[in-house]
Amino acid sequence: MPHAEPAVVFDRVVKRYEREGRAFNAVDHADLSVEPGEIFGLLGPNGAGKTTSIEIIAGLRRPTSGTVRVLGLDPAAERDRLRRVLAIQPQHAALFEQQTVAELLRVWASFYPDPEHPDHVITRLGLDEARNVRVAKLSGGQRQRLLVATALISRPKLLVLDEPSTGLDPAARQELWNAIRSRIADGGTVLLSTHSMEEAATLCDRVAILHKGRVVACGTPAELVRRHAPERRLIFTVDSGRDLDALRRHPKVSDLVENRRNGAIEISLSTGDADALLGLVTAQLGGRDIQVKEAGLEGVFLRLTGFSFDAADDTTEEA
Numbered sequence: 001m002p003h004a005e006p007a008v009v010f011d012r013v014v015k016r017y018e019r020e021g022r023a024f025n026a027v028d029h030a031d032l033s034v035e036p037g038e039i040f041g042l043l044g045p046n047g048a049g050k051t052t053s054i055e056i057i058a059g060l061r062r063p064t065s066g067t068v069r070v071l072g073l074d075p076a077a078e079r080d081r082l083r084r085v086l087a088i089q090p091q092h093a094a095l096f097e098q099q100t101v102a103e104l105l106r107v108w109a110s111f112y113p114d115p116e117h118p119d120h121v122i123t124r125l126g127l128d129e130a131r132n133v134r135v136a137k138l139s140g141g142q143r144q145r146l147l148v149a150t151a152l153i154s155r156p157k158l159l160v161l162d163e164p165s166t167g168l169d170p171a172a173r174q175e176l177w178n179a180i181r182s183r184i185a186d187g188g189t190v191l192l193s194t195h196s197m198e199e200a201a202t203l204c205d206r207v208a209i210l211h212k213g214r215v216v217a218c219g220t221p222a223e224l225v226r227r228h229a230p231e232r233r234l235i236f237t238v239d240s241g242r243d244l245d246a247l248r249r250h251p252k253v254s255d256l257v258e259n260r261r262n263g264a265i266e267i268s269l270s271t272g273d274a275d276a277l278l279g280l281v282t283a284q285l286g287g288r289d290i291q292v293k294e295a296g297l298e299g300v301f302l303r304l305t306g307f308s309f310d311a312a313d314d315t316t317e318e319a
């Protein structure tokens with residue numbers, strides 16, 4: 001059945017929890033729409049509400065209020081129907097420790113009417129060397145990829161992955177990304193959570209940035225950067241004793257941080273027009289080791305929440 005409608009819709013979704021006698025919204029009036037055929041990322045620091053949102057999408061938790069539709073179904077009320085079209089890889093799962101990777105995936109494939117061949121999934125996720133290894137003996141990264149493999153094997157219309165790249169080295173992560181893209185090439189939709197800016201920017205077609213349960217922004221990574229953090233960071237070193245007043249007062253400099261080290265000053269400044277400053281930095285200040293960095297999604301998060309992404313962990317508060 002073709003789905004012209006969105007694969008996932010959240011309309012004012014709230015999930016209220018209690019912690020130490022205080023109520024707070026782990027998901028706070030979230031609106032989302034995931035289009036069929038896209039890789040959609042829920043990006044947020046620890047505690048932002050990603051897992052709770054994913055559990056609501058998979059029908060594992062009921063929202064306190066608001067409406068959720070997943071592939072045209074109400075996930076909490078129609079879990080059996082949803083299970084035929086949605087597959088989820090949880091963060092942790094009890095696996096059959098004594099089976100080998102190939103045995104486990106064969107069993108898993110037998111649960112579904114039209115599964116992928118286990119060998120294809122094994123190769124796609126770079127698990128060939130581990131195919132005859134017992135689950136109990138797998139490394140953390142291999143185990144993580146096996147969890148994703150169990151979700152991929154059913155060829156789900158909607159593949160839901162909760163922080164799938166946790167614990168993977170760069171090569172394994174690349175294989176994971178390729179496997180996720182292959183699901184899209186086969187006509188599926190992927191929703192994943194991540195706290196990696198790089199993963200969000202590189203893999204995802206669109207991302208929703210979550211903070212304290214709220215969706216603070218949603219769009220393609222490039223759109224979000226253009227809209228919320230078009231400035232670039234100019235980083236360079238000057239000898240101490242240089243007069244920095246002209247730079248500090250320059251109209252194109254929005255903020256400037258100085259770090260003194262080993263008799264020199266490292267300057268990091270934010271600007272919407274790095275080119276306009278380069279002459280001053282090189283010719284008048286003798287700047288060296290010059291780097292220009294995009295603010296990226298990190299800059300978007302900082303601009304919208306006032307928190308640096310790494311410092312924003314577990315910042316839920318009383319609602």
Ligand SMILES: Nc1ncnc2c1ncn2[C@@H]1O[C@H](COP(=O)(O)OP(=O)(O)OP(=O)(O)O)[C@@H](O)[C@H]1O
Nearest residue numbers: 017018019026045046047048049050051052053316
């Ligand atoms: N069953 C629960 N009861 C009470 N509080 C909960 C419950 N589950 C999650 N929380 C709290 O809700 C908030 C959001 O948690 P959630 O796991 O959804 O965040 P997350 O973005 O997935 O973070 P992480 O990356 O750490 O998994 C956190 O403050 C968490 O401690």
